[in-house]
Amino acid sequence: MLTTLFFDIDNTLLDFSACSKDSMQRAFEDYGLRFDDDMFDTFVAQNNMLWRRIELGELTKDGLFKIRWNIIFEKLGIAGVDGEEFEEDFHKYLNVSCVPVDGAKQTLKYLSGKYRLYAASNAPLGQQPRRMKLADLDRYMDGYFISEELGAPKPSKRFFDECFARLDGVTPAQVMMIGDSKSADIDGARQYGMATCWFNFLKTKDADVRADIVIDDLRKLQDLL
Ligand SMILES: [Mg+2]
Secondary structure, eight states: OOOEEEEOOBTTTBOHHHHHHHHHHHHHHHTTOOOOHHHHHHHHHHHHHHHHHHHTTSSOHHHHHHHHHHHHHHHHTOOSOOHHHHHHHHHHHHTTOOOBOTTHHHHHHHHHTTSEEEEEEOSOTTTHHHHHHHTTOGGGOSEEEEHHHHTSOTTSHHHHHHHHHTSTTOOGGGEEEEESOIIIIIIHHHHTTOEEEEEOTTOOTTOOOOOSEEESSGGGHHHHO
16 A cells, blocks of 8 residues: 655656756856757766666765766867866856646646655756755655665665665555656656656667556556546
C-alpha cells in the first residue's frame, strides 16, 4: 500500500531542458557569444555524461562545476572563455529558472491529497527548493531530500538510507520513486525495494527500463495512483 511518493526534480517536475537552454542563451549573450540550438545539444550530451559520473561516485558536483564549461567550449571550438567563470554566470540564471513540466502543478495538487510528497534530487541544495517555490510547486511538497544534505547521491544505497531515516515508520514498499533517469531514479530505488515509475520525459523510443509503471505524461499519474 503506497503512502508516500518521491519525485525527482529536473526533467520530472521542472523542465531542466528548457531552464538550462534559456540560462545558456543568456550567459552566451553576456559573453557576446553567438548561440544556436546545436550548441545546446552539445551541452546536453556532455552534461549527461558528467552527471552519470557523479551517480557513479567518480566526480563531485564541485568538480563538475570546474570542468563542465571548459569541456563544452572545447567541443564547440570556442576559445578564450574561462569555463569556471562562465559556470558562475550560467548558474546565476539557472538558480532562478523554474519552467514546470506540463501538468506538474495539477498532478502534484491531486496527489498531495492522497500521499505524502517528497522531492529527491542530486542537484544543488541552494537551487532546488528555491526553483520549486518560484514554480509554485513547493506548496505541495512535504519535504526535500537533496543529496548534498544527505551526503550521498541517488542511486546509492546511502542516499535512500538517509531518506528513510528521516521518514518515521515508512517502509520502502510504501514508497514509489518517480523520475526520468533510469540510472539515478529507477535502478537504485528498485534495488532498495521501492516501487518505481519511469517518466519518459524525452519520449525516448524502445527504452529498456524495468519499472512498475512507465508514463510519458505526468498527468497520467492522476489515473494510476
Ligand atoms: Mg531528472
